Amino acid sequence: MRNLFLSLLATLILFSCSDDDETTTVSPKLIVKLVVDSDQVRLGNNGSPAEIPAGNAAQNPIFNSISAHYLEFAQNSNTLLGNGAVLYQAAETTAGGENAIDFEKSNVVAPGDIFIEIPLKNITPGSYEWVRLSLSYQNYDVEFYxxxxxxxxxxxxxxxxxxxxxxxxxxxxxxxxxxxxxxxxWGFETVTGVLTGQAPEGATTVPNPLFATSPIPQGSCVVTGNFDSNLVITGQETNDIMVTLSLSINKSFEWIDANGNGKWDVEPNAGENIVDMGLRGLVPSYQ
Known part of the structure; x- marks a missing residue:
């Protein structure tokens, strides 16, 4: 009897485990990657192609890492900032006085790596045409003389x-x-150590093709771009959706070209200060 009881107990446990395994499901996710592209169109603040201003020079930086502070999907061009589906907002703090991004808690990744994953069931179903991405940090290599x-x-x-x-x-x-x-x-590291500095207020380019219908606050870094065709989320998805946010770094590192030679000269008193480090456009896609 004792052996029979143990045999029945083992069978019940086996079936119980099998049932649990069969009913366990994996919730599909929205997977977001950030990539950079030096061949992408170079845009200005209003979302139109922009040339390098006279008296300045620029180069394509070689990216090591990147981070963002805010991600939102917007239904259409009239959807105001914050009224779309807010998918991500990084930690903020008042430890330094005014409210600020808490860099210590930022998610910094290499371009092409997964930035965030969100269960699709947590996203409001809808048809989304636009993406708003607020960049916060970039780390890259540049050439200087x-x-x-x-x-x-x-x-x-x-x-x-x-x-x-x-x-x-x-x-x-x-x-x-x-x-x-x-x-x-910014901080700039060379063979002799680290220099730090500050670009002029309001000089950081933040392309927003919706500036007429959906403006962004001055001083933010909310880059805006649209899908080729709307991303539709039904709430009934069974597979992951991969969204790639491609950021233009086409001549995104810009400085005053005091001597007009097109090179970033960093000798003392050269006067070739950094003026703009903003990304130059956003092209989102999904699969």
Whole structure:
């Protein structure tokens, strides 16, 4: 009897485990990747193609990592910022005084890696034409010249509306801040150490083709772009949806070209200050 009881108990446990396995389902997700493209059209703030202003020069940076602060899908061109499906908003803090992005808690990834995953069941069903993405941080390599000799340096670029930074690493060296830094703050690491600076207020380009019907706040970095065909979420999906957000870095690193040679000269008193580190357009796609 004892052996029979144990045999029946084992059978019940086996069937119980099998039933659990069979009823376990994986919820499909929205998977978002950030990529950069130096061949993508270079846009200005109003979403139209933009040339490099006279007296400036620019180059395509080589990206190491990137982060965003906010992601929203908008139904149409009249959907105001915040009235679409807000999918992601990174941590903020008042530790530095005014409200700011908490850089320490930012999700920093390499271009092409998965940035976020969201269960599709958590997204309001609808037909979405536009994407709004607020960039916050970029890390990339650029070419510079010293005594007309070319070198490569690394830039840590903070383009969020306001950034509370405890510390950050540019390439090898760590910089301690412990305060808020406005949009356009940067650290630049070369063989001789790290220089820090600030781009002019309001100089960071933020392309928004919907500026006439759906403006964005001054000083934000909400880049806007539209799908070729609307992304429709029904709430009944059984498979993941992959969304790729392609960001234009076409001559996105811009400086004052004081001597007109098209090179970024960093000698003392050269006067070739960084003026713009904004992304130059957003092209979203899905599959």
């Amino acid at each position: 010293f005594n007309d000799i070319p070198f490569t340096g690394t830039v840590a670029s903070f383009v969020g509306f306001n950034n509370y930074i405890t510390q950050y690493t540019v390439k090898n060296e760590q910089v301690t801040v412990n305060e808020n830094k406005p949009q356009g703050y």
